[in-house]
């Protein structure tokens with residue numbers, strides 16, 4: 214009998230396993246896919262970041278190197294770009310296998326199904342069945358891409374992010390349905406590599422839910438780069454047609470019905486918790502209306518001894534959220550007082566410029582009737598950004614008027630994803646804007662923009 218059985222070897226599952234191993238618990242991870250690492254390592258964060266980086270270098274070589282005095286004529290070798298991505302991912306997957314060995318985690322290969330209290334039935338790749346037992350079972354089965362009614366994903370011309378990470382040719386025309394994080398990242402990659410990209414979004418903003426000013430700033434940058442972003446359009450259908458695809462946009466107030474042709478259509482309208490074949494009914498767990506497995510706030514499901522973390526439960530579908538929940542869940546199982554905190558999850562969009570945000574948006578604070586001040590600092594006035602020719606964007610800090618406590622930090626700018634952990638730290642320690650304004654930030658770094666935004670919230674930004 215194991216102390217912990219984890220179903221799913223993604224960032225939720227593998228981090229839970231490593232922490233369990235560190236705490237001296239006996240632990241097995243059941244993973245049915247060929248490789249450990251889940252969505253994030255195999256068909257999500259990591260391959261996407263690999264192609265974002267490579268395509269950014271290509272785009273810079275094409276359009277910006279000359280301005281730095283570097284004369285080159287770049288040629289795209291897509292096969293090599295894809296191969297380096299695959300090689301990098303393979304090394305990361307091996308890294309997880311190494312960490313399993315180091316922490317005495319057993320990988321049980323196969324698909325797990327709950328089989329009664331403390332029991333999991335595992336079906337291997339050739340159909341062989343075994344049953345393993347554990348005092349605790351952690352469900353970390355992740356998510357799968359969602360689609361829309363009328364949109365027929367054939368995985369050839371109408372695809373999910375998984376296929377769009379491995380196109381063997383640059384599509385002449387790519388339509389992306391959904392201007393969320395995945396849609397904008399994938400649209401950026403293929404736009405840089407030469408596709409004519411149209412992004413269709415039902416909401417009247419990209420990245421719905423993001424601070425409006427920040428979303429609009431990123432939208433302007435992406436449009437300048439050539440992404441054709443159409444907001445407020447409802448896709449009625451997408452169907453394959455003669456080796457291509459047709460997308461129909463529904464007539465709506467002010468918008469006429471329209472048919473658009475593309476070589477590829479990427480459906481990027483979000484993801485759904487994945488619980489197929491998991492046997493939830495065997496232990497009496499009922500998923501919520503969106504298919505996610507609910508928990509009590511401390512990762513306990515309604516079934517005794519069964520826990521849930523990551524994309525398969527509610528909350529943001531992000532790898533670092535899954536990781537945080539994994540640590541907390543295992544520490545609770547091990548009887549420790551967990552001090553993890555997943556209340557404010559940072560969000561990063563790895564476009565160019567990047568977008569990074571944490572805490573409340575201006576719209577949320579206004580709606581809640583909170584009295585707040587705003588500090589802003591444009592990267593145009595940040596010396597490092599100017600030197601690097603990367604001046605698009607700003608840092609925006611929202612501060613409680615009475616207490617000076619920071620309520621939200623929203624940024625668009627060069628590699629602001631690397632700055633958001635500082636923002637998270639500030640929120641974790643309930644920092645005031647003055648705390649940040651009086652913290653030395655090395656010069657010249659982009660992070661000075663954060664300090665200047667904090668100063669600006671009190672009216673004394675010094676470099677603008």
Ligand code: FAD
Pocket residue numbers: 220221222223224225226243244245246249250251252253254256257258259261323324325326353354355356374395487489490491522523524525530531532533534535563
């Ligand atoms: P998953 O990673 O989905 O892992 C679940 C695992 O469980 C899978 O390996 C699956 O095979 C296995 N499994 C399922 N059912 C069973 C079963 N019954 N038996 C055995 N095994 C089973 N997040 C970020 O934070 N940053 C990013 O930059 C980012 N980029 C992304 C880009 C893309 C294109 C996509 C699609 C996602 C991205 N994400 C990103 C989201 C991130 O990948 C997920 O939030 C994260 O992988 C969730 O981890 P998880 O462990 O909950 O689930």
